Amino acid sequence: MKFILALLIVLSVQYSFSQNNTGQEKVYFAQAMFNLETEAEMLMIQQKIRQNPFIQMVRLDYSTNKVFIVTNKLESFTEANLRALFLEYSDRIGCVQIGVFGVDDMLAYPI
DSSP states (O other): OHHHHHHHHHHHHHHHHHHHHHTTTTTEEEEEEEESSSSSHHHHHHHHHTTOOEEEEEEEETTTTTEEEEEEEESEEEEEEHHHTGGGGGGGGEEEEEETTTSSOOOOOOO
């Protein structure tokens, strides 16, 4: 009986702890349009973003000028965070949409 009671206490504490951590960190997505002069600039930026430990996936498409990024679990991800990834090219980012991956809708950009 004591074993069952102890087991219930451990499980309830673990459940309580997991409930407190739920929702604090989320996976975010960001999509935007960019304007870079050359494909070489795009490839250089894409490589630098891929090296960032907070980024899970990055896609930059030179032919459509679109950016798509998925983060690892973070407490927040803002437009300022996105622009910081683009270093000195941050002023060339526009039409930014950021949301929680798997929760928020991704808007379709015109082709």
